[in-house]
Amino acid sequence: MFESIIALLGILGLGTGAGVFVIRNLYYICQPNEVLIFAGSSHELANGRRVGYRLVKGGSSVRVPLLERALRMDLSNMIIDLKVANAYSKGGIPLKVEGVANIKIAGEEPAIHNAIERLLGKSRAEIEQMAKETLEGNLRGVLASLTPEQVNEDKIAFAKSLLDEAEDDLEKLGLVLDTLQIQNISDDVRYLDSIGRKQQADMLRDSRIAEAQAKAESAIQTSENSKVTSLSRLDRDMGIAKADAQRRLTDATTMRDAVIAEAIAEIASELARIQAEVPVQQERIKQVKQQLQADVIAPAEAQSKQAIAQAQGNAAKILEDGKARAEGTLRLAESWRDAGSNARDIYLLQRLETLLKTLTAAVPDVTVQNVTLVDSSQANTATQLATFIEQLRQTTGIDLAKTVQNLSTSPQKQLPSVSSKDNLNG
Known part of the structure; x- marks a missing residue:
């Protein structure tokens, strides 16, 4: 067990x-x-x-x-730095290109079988060197087909062309190019610098043009906005004004109706009052007429009759006086005509005292041509008479002595005596 x-x-x-x-x-x-x-x-x-x-x-x-x-076999990413110098572009300009590529061994069929056959057993450094040389060769080939302007202006398109060019070669090696970035492109003859300066100038020009256009568009937009704002403000003001005018019109209409109604009421009241006072005023008018008849019209009629009678008496008296004065004037004219050329002197002698008073009162200041001195301090009546005759001659131009002499030599004719009321011009 x-x-x-x-x-x-x-x-x-x-x-x-x-x-x-x-x-x-x-x-x-x-x-x-x-x-x-x-x-x-x-x-x-x-x-x-x-x-x-x-x-x-x-x-x-x-x-x-x-x-x-x-x-x-490691499938992780490998970073390869690309540096190509004196790579002639289309047009014969040597360029210097710097970039970076990310590659790896293909992990999918059928490219992985190419990698097993060509890269199995090689170190990563050897694989990277092989991929670098392949990419640089492809890079030179792509540069030879492009102008410096195309290479410099569109690096993305340049990298895409390089990817398309290198894809077949790398696939044959069993490699896959994941990404390719062009970092720098330059040349020893400074051709790209001149292109860059021209591009900068063009860009500066375009930027200034764009800025000017933007400012112009901004100014236009600002003006348009201001116009729209002004029109909106005008519409608002017009609306306010119309509403205010409508309100005022309504207020005025209401006030007018109220004033008319008030005026009609006042007129109706005044009319009723006046109609009520009409009988009273008629009686007052009758009373005033009677009072005027008694106080004014009757005394005025009496005074009128008295004035008419007095005027008739005065007229009769004036008429008689006129008739008498006319008759006296006729007699005076007849006597004047009968007296002949001495009528004037006779008439003046008869009216001498009255005429002298009138003359002395009416004679203004006269210019003295002759001065006759008569000592009248001890004069008698004859001296005073001579003095008076000389004064009469100097003031009126009537030579009384000569007139008396002429009367003494002519036939004696007596003019009728007239009263002081007789007309001198008659």
Whole structure:
């Protein structure tokens, strides 16, 4: 019994050791960034081609002892710095290009079979050098087909052309170009600098034109906005004004109706009052007429009659006086005519005293031509008379002595005497 137990434990121990051996030496786990290649066994591909290996990607497998050998191939990314100098572009301008590429070994069929055949067993440095030389050759080929302006102006298109050019060559090597970035493009003859300056000038010009256009558009938009704002403000003001005018019109209409109604009421009230006062005023008018008849009209009629009578009496008196004065004037004219040329002198002698009073009162200041001095301090009546005659001659031009002399020599004619009321011009 004990020996059986020992034999069983020995068998179990032998099985456990065999399991550990298998796990440590025959069981392989494939990482996500690698591929396992079990060489030695024949395997048919999808296209019908047979190869002497089998692939395991992203899983695990057990190597067949003595018949297979397990190999690993790293699929992680490789960064390659590209530097190409004196690469002649189209037009003969030598360019210098710097860039960076990201490549890796292809992990998908059928490119992975090319990688196994060409890269299996090579180190990463060797693979990177191979990929670098391939990309630089492709880069020179692409540059030869492009002008410096095309290379410099559109680096993205240039990188795409390079990807298209290198894709077939890299696929034959079993490599995949993930990304390619062109970092710098330059030349020793400063051709690109001149292009850059021209482009900068063009860009500056375009930017100034764009800025001027933007300012113009902004000014136009500002003016348009101001116009719209002004029109809106005018519409608002017009609306307010119309509403205010309508309100005022309504208020005025209401006020007019109220004023008209009030005026009609006042007129009706005044009319009623006046109509009520009409009989009173009629009686007052009658009373005033009677009072005027008694106080004014009757005395006025009496005074009128009295004035008419008095005027008739005065007129009769004036008429008689006029008749008498006319008759006297006629007689005076007849006597004047009968007296002949001396009528004037006779009339003046008769009216001498009255005429002298009138003359002395009416004579204004006169210019003295002759002065006759008579001493009248001890004069008698004759001297005073001579003085008077001289004064009369100087003031009126009537020579009284000569007139008396003429009267004494002419036939004596007596003019009728007239009263002081007679007309001198008659």
